[in-house]
Amino acid sequence: MTQNAPVTADHRATEQAHRQWWRDAVVYQVYPRSFADSDGDGMGDLPGITARLPHIAELGADAVWLSPFYTSPQNDGGYDVADYRDVDPRFGTLADADELIARAHELDLKVIVDIVPNHSSSEHVLFKQALAAAPGSPEREMYMFREGRGEHGELPPNNWQSIFHGDAWTRVTEADGTPGQWYLHLFDTTQPDFNWENPAVHELFADVLRFWLDRGADGFRVDVAHGMVKPEGLPDSPVDSEGMTVVPEGEVPVYFDNDGVHAIYREWRAILDEYPGERMMVGEAWIPEASMPKYVRPDEMHQVFNFGFLQSRWDVEALQHAISEPLRLADEVGAPTTWVLSNHDVIRHATRYGFPPEHRFGEGLSRQEHPDAQLGLARARAATLLMLALPGSAYLYQGEELGLPEVADIPDELREDPAHKRAGVPGRDGCRVPLPWQADAPAFGFSPSGESWLPQPEVFGELAADRQRGVEGSTLELYREALRLRRELHLGAHGVGDRVAFVEGAPQGVLMVEHGPVLVVVNTTDDPVELQALPRGADAEVLLASAPLEGGAIVADSAVWLHRA
The missing domain is CATH 3.90.400.10 (Oligo-1,6-glucosidase; Domain 2)
Incomplete structure (x- = not known):
């Protein structure tokens, strides 16, 4: 077993006294179009979000991240912004945004808003x-x-x-x-890229940041954080013998991850530091792992998403690497890492895990791909327990606490993802289907009119929040209990001595991870694993399990939290 420095009571007290909330926060992502519709037009809105904020607070989250709600023609789900300092009428008004922020703060929820600096809408x-x-x-x-x-x-x-x-x-x-x-336009034709060599662009976004900070925003999620600055001379991308663009494995396209972005984040960090309350930035940067520390140096971003964990196969070696390497890299610069399994851009993990580990996904889930839904949800619940026991912050995507699957059966004429419109791929709409709140209500409680901008499958009724609330063993209650224990046991703590250790001697296909007072056991095999047969398992107390133990055995594709005496 790997040995680590002990965490003393004095250390924990000091850490808590000087705690920066974002270091271990659980952040709940809201995709406004699909969260809750208050006015019956079939599209979610800010008053709908405000009304449902208690759900997020009762779940045990610390913050809510709002995907864009700005004025937009919605050619890319709001990531094509026509006015960064106003609310799209489909979602409400600036007064509604103020009310949402105020209500969130009453519930002790921080508010993170999306900022889209690589490009605007062509309607700007x-x-x-x-x-x-x-x-x-x-x-x-x-x-x-x-x-x-x-x-x-x-x-x-x-x-x-x-x-x-x-x-x-x-x-x-x-x-x-x-x-x-x-x-x-690195994205859609309706999303022209800004010229970040122009000081006027820097001034524009400095004003946008201050606008939302002045309204009470606690932080920003930065879209395409690795994309704003283009390489000098705009060189051609490498191509193969047939003229097709080639991106070597482990690298990114030539227009991403250029060093000039870091000067921008140093400017932004200085602005955030002018405000009280530990305002923060988290970057969406699909970059090689080795580049991650550059974005979270002490004078730049506070966090950058760790997408390696999201992309990891259901395999002990892969999962161990997806945990140890981001932690090592973040420690290089004294930053916390982040953990995420689903978001608005990827296939929901309850569906991804329903395929064999070697399955290769395209852009979205096609109708020809048929996951094992029961297996996918079992593994998703186990992966979530693993994630929530790790040091750093965790990001949850709306509906994952209900075990929602990806929706493949969406009529093509209703799909809105620009990748579908430009290339015919399924795209990302399958993870953006509106949430089910009440099994027996119109649109499963999403909209009082029964309208829904994307069709909801029948299975959403079975997974509706009201069907799971208070039901022992439901995915919703699993999340609530995991978040309660995570807070109580300080499992998100990420300071000196708060390292994870991988237990040696575990059976093949079993991952054992120590953090704080918890030993997490993940059984990735098809067979049950006797608790008594595990190192230190004989006298361990089971705190939480993603699936009930059977005769003292951890069942296939499940995880447990054991208390370290």
Whole structure:
């Protein structure tokens, strides 16, 4: 067994006295379109969220992260922002946002809002002004406009491809009707990239940060945090012999993870530090593990998402690496790590785990893929217990506490993900289906009208919150008890001595992890494992289990928390 420095009572008292809330917070992500609809139009809104905040508080979360609710044409679910300082009428008003923040604070919930700095909507007034202005004008310099290649500028400035498929450049028609410059959009054509070499862009976002900090926001989740600064000279991406873009394994496209982003975060950190209450930033950066420490240096972000854990196979060796390596890297710079299993961009983990470990997923779940729903939920519950016992902060995605699956059977004409529209892939709508609150209510309690912007499957009725609340063994009650124990036992603590240790001598296919007073045992095999046969298992007290033990055995694809005497 790996040995670690003891955690003394004095150390814990000191740590608590100077605790920064974000270091061990459990953050609940709300996707506003799909959380709760108050006005019956079939789309979630801010008053609906406010009314349901007690659910999040009673679950045991410390903070709520709101995906974008800003003015937007909704071409990419709100991540195409037309006004960063106003609320889209579909979601409510600024007064509704103020009320939501105030109510959250009454419930001792911090509020994290999404910030989208890589690109705006093409409907943003600044982009409209850029289109109307001449090449080389200050208006054009707000975005990434470039001359095309070829004899008449008819070719894109480089060979970059959009994350949503197709070219990453679109040519505009100038005021005189002639073909003109090209603008960069790493995502949809309606999401033009800002030019972060322009100081005016820095000023714009400094004002946006202060706007929401002044309204009481406790932090920001930074979208595409690795993407704002492009490489000098905008070089072509590497391609294979057939001209297809190639990204070597373990690397990112040439337009991501460039060092210039760090100067931006140092600017932003200084702004956040002007405000009381430990305001924070967490970055969404799909980057190699080795790059993670750069983003969470003491004068930059507070956290960056650890997506390696989310992507890990249901396998002891893979899970152990997905825990140990992020912790090691975060410790290099004195930062906490984060843990996440689901969000609005990935297939829900109750479905992902329903496939064999070697299964390769595309972009979204296709109708031809048929998971084992019972197996997926069993593994998802076990993975959640593992996650919630680890030091650092944990991010939950709305509905995972109900065990919701990914929804594959959505009519194509109702899908809204731009990746589906551009390339025909299933896309991300399957994890964004509105939540079920009441089994016997219209739209399962999501909307008083019974309308729902995406169709809800019948199984959502069985998983509705009111069917699970107070029911022993339900996924909702498992989450509530795990979060209660996590808080009571300080399992999120991430300071000196609060390291995890992997227990040696466990049976093959069994992961044993020590943290604080808890020993987590994860059985990834198809067979039960006798508790008595485990190192230190003979006299251990079972605190919590993702599935009931059978005759003193930990059943297949389950996890338990054991108390370390």
